[in-house]
């Protein structure tokens with residue numbers, strides 16, 4: 334479980350987060366949604382400690398990372414897996430070496446155990462016969478999957494995914510979403526996903542937080558979100574007039 | 587002016603950060619050998635070509651100038667080429683060359699890792715990125731660049747000999763006599779001190795410039811240009827200061 338308490342973050346004069354609080358449970362897919370520029374990535378980066386919030390607190394199962402020493406924070410990081418918006422795969426390493434890197438750096442596994450674990454994770458994300466390829470030779474969807482494999486290789490307790498399915502075709506996007514949900518349930522991870530894809534919301538949104546202009550505008554489940562009838566969130570969900578009409582007609586009938 | 591001071595402060599902080607205890611020494615060694623290979627093998631041919639020709643040109647020019655004074659014996663040429671290669675030409679010219687090649691390489695590698703969030707990805711895993719990404723590059727430079735400079739000395743002397751013989755300025759035995767004449771071990775010490783200083787300057791400045799890139803891809807190019815310009819200037823100034831102090 335991760336709890337964020339009233340986090341604020343400014344870049345110069347620009348107030349990006351104006352006090353956001355929420356609780357994210359384990360074994361669930363927690364979605365942060367919002368328009369482009371609403372502060373989703375900044376929230377995620379504050380949570381993992383890449384940015385330090387100007388105010389507020391972040392607790393990982395009761396352990397506050399803002400008050401933590403540098404070394405304790407490093408220990409928590411070993412329990413975190415993260416998929417970046419741009420995947421951030423290591424260019425100079427092959428697929429296999431990318432996934433293997435955390436094992437090399439942080440475990441004392443034998444060579445055979447590492448190879449097994451790497452292959453297990455790559456299988457888990459349905460990537461076969463790509464072990465020796467380099468990130469430059471992969472498609473967008475494949476890169477995302479390598480990113481997920483690398484994020485889960487150390488069995489993290491906390492998984493962060495920044496727009497795991499942006500730039501993917503709808504079918505592949507659903508495959509990735511389901512993969513993340515399966516992994517979350519299987520390993521009881523606390524998973525937090527940034528997205529602006531309504532398909533993801535309806536597919537895997539166990540909990541949804543809607544950010545608007547740096548504030549938490551709404552939170553609830555994917556079932557509750559369908560009850561929304563107006564306001565910013567309504568505009569966000571039913572972005573096109575076509576959908577809005579469809580929705581109104583559905584309510585009338 | 588204030589920017590220069592804050593920049594220098596941040597530079598010192600980055601360098602200090604590289605001395606943290608490695609998560610796993612083996613991985614740091616591996617990275618260091620990879621960097622040694624990149625820097626060393628990657629720069630070998632250009633250093634070899636340049637050093638040979640610099641030695642050759644030195645021999646030709648001094649021979650041309652000294653020939654008009656019949657008092658000066660031509661076997662001095664060996665000694666002149668040796669001394670100028672060791673004290674000045676090999677370390678300084680190689681360093682300037684490497685500032686261009688290795689410096690821009692390091693800065694753009696780290697810069698693109700920064701922009702594409704690879705550095706953040708290491709950070710999230712719990713890797714000390716200053717230690718792992720900057721440390722091995724500096725260590726590798728400290729090992730490999732002095733070796734390249736020593737090689738440059740030998741090739742420069744060889745180049746001088748070839749040019750002198752081709753131009754019939756002196757015979758091989760005269761040149762070799764000059765090489766052996768009045769050899770000062772201290773010159774080599776000065777050369778080594780300069781080599782280590784230059785290696786540190788090139789690698790640390792370009793690491794700093796690359797590591798602290800922010801913004802977009804355009805900034806990577808800017809950072810690597812700055813890395814080259816700043817390290818070249820610092821090399822020239824430090825070269826002068828060491829000459830002043832040590833000679």
Ligand SMILES: Nc1ncnc2c1ncn2[C@@H]1O[C@H](COP(=O)(O)OP(=O)(O)OP(=O)(O)O)[C@@H](O)[C@H]1O
Nearest residue numbers: 344347349367368369370371372373374375376529
């Ligand atoms: N490092 C930074 N320096 C200055 N401003 C920043 C920085 N990072 C983000 N911002 C600003 O914070 C705001 C929120 O950005 P953020 O990246 O969180 O948006 P987002 O919700 O993730 O959008 P998207 O869906 O496009 O990824 C933006 O206005 C952006 O300009």
Ligand SMILES: [Mg+2]
Nearest residue numbers: 373374418495
């Ligand atoms: Mg974002």
